[in-house]
């Protein structure tokens with residue numbers, strides 16, 4: 001019915017995009033990915049499941065959701081400045097989530113930042129991918145469970161490798177961040193805790 005995401009107006013494939021970025025970042029950071037694999041092995045034990053079924057699971061893309069821009073329903077005070085009722089406001093989460101005072105070396109991929117012991121004391125609105133307040137995302141818990149299931153299923157069975165650097169992705173800020181040139185991932189079937197040249201079957205896959 002619609003030719004593009006834009007024509008759907010408020011529709012955005014947020015969960016699919018988040019999964020895509022997670023896979024890309026793990027594919028660029030083998031040391032972080034090894035920790036994920038270790039944890040998955042501890043939780044699930046063996047990783048025996050048909051190749052095709054897992055690829056299908058990983059490729060399933062999910063429905064679209066609205067994005068965030070607000071009209072203030074009452075006067076607000078931000079750092080002493082009055083922002084009157086009726087003002088249209090947008091939250092630039094890309095910038096907010098890269099505040100070096102809160103997230104030192106913000107461009108470094110450090111998933112440990114979000115461990116409970118490292119997040120305690122952080123302002124509750126310092127990281128708001130699902131927005132905050134009365135109109136925040138109602139799909140937040142669902143989206144996170146879905147992402148865990150897809151990522152855990154994929155990573156239990158595959159080692160992922162990303163071979164494009166950030167500049168090659170052509171990152172564009174639409175209402176969500178997108179890789180304009182697409183992301184290519186190489187999947188290697190895990191036959192032991194780590195893939196080796198001899199024991200993987202590989203498959204090049206465009207995930208986005």
Ligand code: HEM
Nearest residue numbers: 014015018065067068069129130131135136137138139143
């Ligand atoms: C990674 C996945 C997702 C992200 C990052 C995300 C992000 C957001 C954000 C930032 C908002 C707030 C918009 C605003 O303040 O105006 C929002 C609202 C909303 N989201 Fe999500 N979302 C995700 C997944 C989902 C899913 C899976 C669903 C449904 C199953 C969903 C349903 C909604 C709805 C209905 C609203 C509007 C809530 C309202 O206005 O009261 N979202 N989402």
